[in-house]
Structures are given as structure tokens and as C-alpha cells.
Amino acid sequence: MTAHRQKHGYSTFKAVSLELHGHKLDDDEQEKTPSDYGMTNNNTNSLLVEIGDEVLRQKQVAGMPRCSSLSGTSTINANGSTTTTTNNNCNTSSSVSSSSLIAHGEIPLKLRINGDANSILTFGLAPTQQFRILIQKFHNRPRSPSTTPENPADCKFEFDGELLNPLATPKDEDLEGGEMIDVTTAVKATTKKKKKQQQVNGLRRNAARSSTRSLPAYNDNDDDDDCQVVRQIITVQTLRNNSKAGKPKRFRLYSTDTFEKLKEGYVKFYKKKGCRNVKFYFKNSLIVDINKTLAEAGVVNMDSICAIENGKKYVAI
Secondary structure (H helix, E strand, O other): OHHHHHHHOOOOOOOEEEEEOOEEOOHHHHOOOHHHHOOOOOHHHOOOEEEEEHHHHHHHHHHOOOHHHOOOEEEEOOOOOEEEEEEEOOOEEEEEEOOOOOOOOOEEEEEEEOOOOOOEEEEEEOOOOOHHHHHHHHHOOOOOOOOOOOOHHHOEEEEOOEEOOOOOOOOOOOOOOOOEEEEEOHHHHHHHHHHHHHHHHHHHHHHHHHHHOOOOOOOOOOOOOOOOOOOOEEEEEEEEOOOOOOOOEEEEEEOOOEHHHHHHHHHHHOHHHOOOOEEEEEOOEEOOOOOOEOOOOOOOOOOEEEEEEOOOOOOOO
16 A cells, blocks of 8 residues: 555555455455465466555545436346336336347347337347247237236237238348338227228228219210229239349239329338339330329239339330
8 A cells, every 4th residue: 555655646645445356455454465365476376456546436436326316227138138127216116128139130120019109119030030030029028017918819910011921031021120010919909900891891882882873964065074983902012123033012002092102102112222213014014104093004903013123124024
């Protein structure tokens, strides 16, 4: 202690302390000799003694937040999840678990529960791993004691409006990370199914009215067509850049939607892959007027449309 003060010019009033293996030596221990701790000239038995500045230590302790002001502490669990513990005057605590950490080589995928923007979890999945692993991570995630686990049989996973194939991979779906997958639990599924059935029933009623409605009398001065086209929900498959390999990207649209809307959705989906512009070919014919509706072009449910990006050459199928 004296040698240290003389070396650094400390006065005898400078408060310093000795630490051995992180343990502060008290006055009785400071009276001991190095040999009492097994210190010899042999480097294999040497011990590290740290000299701490007590004044600096007290300033650091004073600047640390008190227990009652801590908003939470995070702990990484053995399964890779992060547990946040919230303190309230150091007497009570509750745990809230976040999503798993993203491991090296994995891409982040978001799971939105029952369409709630405040209930989004992010999990990591390798591009070649099957989605069933992602589903297992969702069901095995840490929960607070008050949360009731979902029944896996009652949960439905959807991506882009279609059921997620558990045996498919992110690479099969052209996912690059950050995409949103909707999870519907049992309660929400019942409500959503009922609402969807109501929509289908409404479309059927409209179709029935249109088919039984009397046509207006012919008028030479009337250039408007008073007949209404029934709007239907259809699925359109797009084949990217003459590629026959891989799974076609599907879009759910109304039959009365235009090719302009299909173009907006397509460019947005493939923007990360370098798509800036796209032209569509249906039955080997270029769609020149993108304001034409799918119904006007004769597109029906599950029809395939060739998408040629960035001015590439189209090859007839």
C-alpha cells in the first residue's frame, strides 16, 4: 500500500483498497504476507492483487440507479430467450418473455397474433429450415405464469393470405427476413371464420341479384352499360422471369382489380431482389393496358401470369 502511494504520488489520505479475486481485503487480511496466499517467485503460483481507488468507487456507486428506479433487467436463458424482470421497490417482480434471439445464419420472421399490432413476436429461422420449426418455437416460447398456452391444433399460420405449409422453407417462399406471418388462435379463428362466411354469403346474394335482375330497355342514346360485373376473390399465380422451377408467387385479388394493382403488389414483394419494373404476359400475349381488369382479360381463379422484370426478354411457354 505504501509503495503504491509513493509510486503514484498519492497522499497518505488517499483512500485505496486491495482486492484479491474480486474480494476486498479487510485490515486484518492486509497484515498478512504474500506467502500467506501462496505467492512465490514461480509464475505458476502467482496471484493477481488489484488496487482500487475508493473515492472513484464511491462515485461510481452513487451514480448507479437505485433498485426502486430500475425499469427492468434482462437475462438470456439457456434456450436462447430473453427474460425481462421488472422490479417494484425490490419487493415484487414479474417476468415478461420476449422472442428468441436470432442466431447466426437465421433470418428474422415476425409472427402477428390475431392481427394485433401490439402482439408481434420475432423468431429466427434458417432459409433452408422448415416452417414447422418456426411453429415449434412459437408454441415453446416462454410465457408469464398468468398466460394460458395455445392449443397447437387450434392455431392457424398464414402468409400472404394463404395457409403456411409446415414442410416448406423460407427459401421456397422467397423470404429474405422481416416478413409478417399471421397467427390465428382458437377464439380469433371462430370470429374470423364467421366474418369470412358472412362476406361469402354477401357475394352470393349480390350474384343472385345480378343474375335475376331485369336488363334495362335498349336506348340508342344511352352509351353506358348498366350491367354489373360480379366481383369475386381469385388467386393469381405469377411465374417470374420465364422460370418454371420453384413455387409460383400467388396474389389474392378481386376479379375487378386491374393489372396495375397486381404490378404494385408484385414490385413491392420482389423489390429486395432488384425488381424495379414488370410486364405481364397472359396466354403468351403482352398486357399492354395495365388499367384493364383481370376479368376483362379473361383471368380466372388459379390462372398463371408470366412476369418479366426490368425489360428482360419474354420466352413463350
